[in-house]
Each structure stands twice: as C-alpha cells, then as structure tokens.
Amino acid sequence: MTIILNGERFELDSPLSVTALLAKLDIDPRRVAIEHNLNIIKRQTYPDVLIGEGDTVEIVNFVGGG
Amino acid sequence: MADSPFVIAGRTFKSRLIVGTGKYPSHVVMAQAHAAAGAEMVTVAVRRVNISDRSKESLLDYIDDKIFILPNTAGCYTADDAIRTARLGREAGLSNWVKLEVIGDERTLFPDNEALIEATRVLVNEGFIVLPYTNDDPIACRKLEDVGASAVMPLGAPIGSGLGIQNANNIRIIREFSKVPVIVDAGVGTASDAALAM
Numbered sequence: 355m356t357i358i359l360n361g362e363r364f365e366l367d368s369p370l371s372v373t374a375l376l377a378k379l380d381i382d383p384r385r386v387a388i389e390h391n392l393n394i395i396k397r398q399t400y401p402d403v404l405i406g407e408g409d410t411v412e413i414v415n416f417v418g419g420g
Numbered sequence: 421m422a423d424s425p426f427v428i429a430g431r432t433f434k435s436r437l438i439v440g441t442g443k444y445p446s447h448v449v450m451a452q453a454h455a456a457a458g459a460e461m462v463t464v465a466v467r468r469v470n471i472s473d474r475s476k477e478s479l480l481d482y483i484d485d486k487i488f489i490l491p492n493t494a495g496c497y498t499a500d501d502a503i504r505t506a507r508l509g510r511e512a513g514l515s516n517w518v519k520l521e522v523i524g525d526e527r528t529l530f531p532d533n534e535a536l537i538e539a540t541r542v543l544v545n546e547g548f549i550v551l552p553y554t555n556d557d558p559i560a561c562r563k564l565e566d567v568g569a570s571a572v573m574p575l576g577a578p579i580g581s582g583l584g585i586q587n588a589n590n591i592r593i594i595r596e597f598s599k600v601p602v603i604v605d606a607g608v609g610t611a612s613d614a615a616l617a618m
Contacts, residue, residue: 359471360468360469360471361468362471364471379469379471379474380474381469381474382478385478385480385512386469386512387466387508387509387510387511387512387513388511389504389508392504394507394508394511395511396511397511412468412508413468413469413471414466414467414468414469414505414508414509414512415466415467415469415478415512416464416465416466416467416479416480416489416491416509416512416513417441417442417464417465417467417479418440418441418442418443418444418450418464418465418479419440419441419442419463419464419465419467419492419494
C-alpha cells in the first residue's frame with residue numbers, strides 16, 4: 355500500500371500504527387512530531403493511530419536554524 | 421547605565437543575546453559558540469526528518485540542557501503553514517514558545533506582515549508565546565503587539581545579508597512604541613552590529 359510520507363510516495367505492506375512506522379524507520383519517537391492527514395498526533399496515542407492506504411504523514415524534528 | 425532585566429512573557433533571561441543553531445561547521449562548534457556567547461536561548465528550525473538519511477546525530481544532543489530552545493517556522497510562506505509548523509514544534513519540543521516567520525518573498529526573505537499578524541492572532545489564542553519576525557515598520561510591530569505577540573523582532577537587514585542595522589531610526593521608534601521587548605533579528609553581520617542592537 356502507498357502513503358505520502360514527508361511529501362514522497364512510500365510503500366508499506368499493510369496498515370500499521372505510528373509507533374510501528376517510527377520503529378520501521380528507526381526514528382526516536384521522543385524527538386519528533388507527527389502529522390497524520392493534517393492532524394497533529396499526540397505522543398501518547400502513537401500506538402493507537404493507524405496509518406492506512408493513501409494517508410499523508412509528516413514527521414518533523416528540530417534542525418539547525420536561525 | 422544600569423542594566424534592566426530582559427523579560428519575555430514573564431520569563432527572565434540574563435543574556436540579551438539569542439543565538440541560532442544553523443550554518444555551523446559542526447554540532448560541536450555550535451555548542452562551543454553557544455557556551456562562549458553565554459546564550460540562554462537558541463533558535464532551531466522545525467523540518468521534515470530525512471527519511472532516507474538516518475544519521476544518528478541529533479541537534480538536541482549538542483544543546484546544553486540549561487539553554488531554552490525556541491523553535492522557528494522558517495521556510496513557511498503562508499499563515500496556514502506557519503501555524504501548522506508552530507503546532508508541530510510545540511508537539512516535538514519542550515515549550516509553547518515560537519519564533520514565528522511567514523516569508524513573503526523567496527529572494528529577499530522579507531516577512532509577509534499581513535499573514536504574520538493573522539498567524540500571530542491564531543497562535544496566541546491557542547496559548548502560544550509568539551515572537552514574530554517582522555520588518556522595521558513601527559505600525560506592523562504595533563499590530564503584532566495588539567494581537568498578543570510577546571515580543572517583536574524587527575529585522576535589521578535582510579536575512580543572511582550581514583549588512584548590520586539599516587534603519588536604526590525605525591528600530592528606535594519601534595522601541596519607543598513597544599510595551600513588549602524588541603529583539604533585532606536578521607542581517608546582523610558582526611559582533612559590533614549585535615552589540616549596537618542590544
């Protein structure tokens with residue numbers, strides 16, 4: 355199945371939770387913020403929010419800037 | 421000249437110098453610069469994680485625990501984008517403070533004040549402490565303060581230009597009008613420019 359992850363098409367085998375997606379991408383959940391279909395997802399709900407076909411996901415963190 | 425405390429939204433900072441985290445040759449050099457500057461607040465940008473390049477080094481690992489982190493909404497060209505980015509920054513970060521940028525022109529990076537004022541209004545209503553990056557227009561600064569900005573950040577000169585303060589008179593007028601702190605942002609090129617601003 356295909357989702358849009360950070361603006362690019364991304365392939366997944368099946369729907370999965372935000373927690374599972376972060377684990378798959380090797381991303382530390384404590385250091386990021388997630389937007390799922392334009393909704394900001396609270397950290398405590400990461401295990402419960404399911405990402406499915408056609409969903410849009412944004413994963414952001416802090417980088418150097420002014 | 422007696423020193424007066426630097427207070428933004430009820431929080432007191434001993435240092436009036438706010439430093440960024442970008443364009444350093446390495447995170448280590450950045451940490452050294454922060455320490456040398458005595459910075460108490462540093463700005464960071466909210467950006468998409470690079471999915472394909474998962475380098476383990478995190479910027480946050482190199483920022484001293486005692487330093488207050490201020491996320492900015494760099495790279496946002498609409499009020500909606502800036503509002504979304506601010507909310508994401510709050511979710512990822514450690515506070516509800518945001519340095520709000522809504523850019524009006526890609527080349528000069530001048531702020532879009534109309535969108536900025538609207539975004540400030542929305543975010544203040546959601547409980548954010550908003551520090552908006554604006555230009556040296558005293559009326560824009562007044563409007564930002566009216567919608568609840570906790571400080572105003574007029575540019576000294578275009579972002580990255582290093583030209584130093586171009587319109588000191590306007591900055592002076594802004595300071596006279598403002599009841600909130602005035603933070604000169606952008607275009608500050610040299611240490612002496614920064615000293616002059618402060």
